[in-house]
Amino acid sequence: MFGGMRQTAVVFTDRFFQTADAKTAHGLVRGPCRFDVIALLDRDAAGRDAGELLDGKHRGIPAFADLDAMLAALPKKPDCFVLGVATSGGVLPPSMRPTILAAIAAGMHVVNGLHEFLADDAEIAAAAARAGVRLIDVRRPRPRRELHFWTGAIRQVNAPRIAVLGTDCALGKRTTCHVLAAACARAGLKAAIVHTGQTGWLQGIPHGFVLDSTPNDFVSGELEHAIVQCDKDLAPDVIFLEGQSALRNPSGPCGAELVLSGEARGVILQHAPARHCFEDQEHLGNVIPPVTEEIALLGYYRTRVLGMTLNHANLPAERREPAREELQRATGLTAVYPLLEGADALVPAIRAYLQEQRR
């Protein structure tokens, strides 16, 4: 997008960094990232290190309370100002507006992953034009003429696909893709990722598309096209497909495309033992069905769960092992906590799947 040079960026979360709404920022801090993240802008995090706040690991990303404090402290202003929130509805919180306008006036390009496009906002667009900076709306779909329909070209792809699906959304499926790829790399397997969200693009994953802003009829074809390109460009041993939402999430079911249109005959299933209702919306009472049922359901889609990855959020340390053992006993599959221990324990099952698929 800006040519070969890696640009520096500040991630802006207003005061959302320590909430689930900042999952985009969390992914960028955790890395990988298309940009070199040199600062966080969040009033509630000021004075701390973004990495330390996220998971206790210092990453040399200082947090500042406001733009002036940041510009005064940094040796050089960041090239880009990245909105690090994924609000419900994808709408720009009005409280973030003045800071965005100030960043534009200070000469930073603005990168936006929300559904609301900055380039369509008259005031922001005019400010950007005056300042000579770019507005990059990551979620804006390609022009219709450039979108792909599903053709069955998936049949010509060499690398077997594994869909990383979840029993709910916002569980860490994207991060698990990175952890799985790293585990594969340690085992001598070349893994690639096809991203399906705006954060994957921000992280610099070279193949993928933004599923949720793609017109529905083109989702399967854009996915197929991204997989075909990934296979051609990288010739990987395995391709992990980043899942979105969950097969039975009432606020927007997703996942069938990955296994059917992407012909992923294997699945890694991400699950949060401590979560009860979809998207934690207890008032709606839509209880997340049991993992064993999800595995049976996936069988109807001609795919097989190879292993489980567990999200330990809200799970007290002493309950982690019992939760893992219970799930392993019920399913006969290996379960790992990817953020705590990586995913090396899943490599044997992945390797067996690849051998079976190549036969």
Place this chain on the structure above:
Amino acid sequence: MFGGMRQTAVVFTDRFFQTADAKTAHGLVRGPCRFDVIALLDRDAAGRDAGELLDGKHRGIPAFADLDAMLAALPKKPDCFVLGVATSGGVLPPSMRPTILAAIAAGMHVVNGLHEFLADDAEIAAAAARAGVRLIDVRRPRPRRELHFWTGAIRQVNAPRIAVLGTDCALGKRTTCHVLAAACARAGLKAAIVHTGQTGWLQGIPHGFVLDSTPNDFVSGELEHAIVQCDKDLAPDVIFLEGQSALRNPSGPCGAELVLSGEARGVILQHAPARHCFEDQEHLGNVIPPVTEEIALLGYYRTRVLGMTLNHANLPAERREPAREELQRATGLTAVYPLLEGADALVPAIRAYLQEQRR
């Protein structure tokens, strides 16, 4: 769109009328229609009646070979020129272009249900501006600000929903919605339909949206919003939700939204006994799974199949009864051929479902 008056229309299919690509035209000829269809423009159908060609029923819709012949024969030029094809990929066949430009020059508004928008076509847009006619791109989604997210408001809807799903696409699900609504009306039940395709809009169904051109993240919310509005405006006894594609169609799975986000706890399942592979694409070898399996799969989505509607395409007359009996025996459900015999036989199961849902 044009105020209260019902406008006249010619449906243009070039030479596709007698192919599955003209399913939009078939729906408009069969009715209901937002327009008063007074002619068909199709070189291969010229001299015949569109209704007779479709299903043997004369409907007083003469077919013409070209625009000049039509304008010479009709007492008054139609108000609207409706593109009646749904080509694979939604692209405008180049062969149709000169006739569209001629229709514009002759002063007709052009109504287009393809993915390719006429208003974005420089030559066609300029011609329309010169002629002072409108270009209506039915599939153009609403501006992002006007799109709805799913909120759970479906919980406040009074009328139980029944999703009309299919084991494949292009099976007649939309037409079955009309047949079911008519059967309900005869039995004293007030039925409404929520459409999910551009043809439903062309038919004048007051509630619905075009699912396949909606950005994926808004599909569930637009569906929920349409159902909520339908329930408010019409207070029906039951709402039929028009299904798209099939749960396991690899070229674009669909249907889970209707049962999960629309909370349709009942399903009418449309099936074509003579069809073997999805979308008749035998070369891909994606065999349509058995109906009994589809019914089991739907159980995982917390919905129940109430009855079956069968498409008799390519099914010789003598195989119809055996096919029905086999499906009824295997499923324990009633199956009807809606185009041949209506759907009155399904009303008892629908009535039982409504009683159960209101409890």
